[in-house]
Amino acid sequence: MKRLMPRLVAIGMVIATASCGIHCNHQPKRVPLEIKLPKPLFISEPRYRNVPNLEKPFGKPRPPFLVPAGTRNVALGKTVYSTDKAPVIGKIEKVTDGRKEGTQRDFVELNPGLQSVTIDLGRRYAVYAILLWHNTRHLWVYYDIVVQVADDPDFTANVRTLFNNDVDNSAGLGAGKDKHYVETSEGKLIDARGIKARYVRLYSNGNSANEYNHYTEVARSEATKQSRPLGSTWITQRMEIASLRSQ
16 A cells, blocks of 8 residues: 555554353353553644545444453463564564553564564464554554464464455455554454454554554453453554453
8 A cells, every 4th residue: 555654553462361261161241341541642643634444533432342251361471573573662572561651661663664463372262352552642544454363373274364454455465344543542442253363463564654663562461250350551552352261
């Protein structure tokens, strides 16, 4: 997709799992997914004029998203790697270190061009929701966002695409029909519908303001029987994944 000064921002990721295993024989009770949102830190004017296929902002809080009771985030502290071996700022470990403040020391900036971040969850989970925050500092739109899951680290086995707004296939992963959206502190929630996977990969290719890629955090927390809220961390794009724990 042609764009002026594209830039990719950091990704945060939260993967939530419930105490019931993948092979539960009963249908668990559904409850609203509890998410601790990052504080809005918008410090500049919106920059997303003339972005095609743009989703209209809600203008109000997102409706509750229902997940199995006991759902927890499983991203915190998990192994993460990237296509960029020498980030401009920070280290790739920032993606899963649990920090979400959004300050200069809490994100990693990747080089221009198509980049990806991959999270190894350690084992297969039934994934119910993925939340993404690219940026809580600027009202920008990020391009070529593709979210995939797979059963192997090379993404050759059982690869499934959960989100794709690369409308012209500039990332080479197939043209997507999902809409571009403006980054806010609420992030982007993707319904994963209980899909089972071990690896999660997120692509992006710049934004409507500049050409670099940033990530702040991928978070993981665990919900107890008392339904403790999900903790969260984020990168300029943060990701939360809600899933049932595998056996």
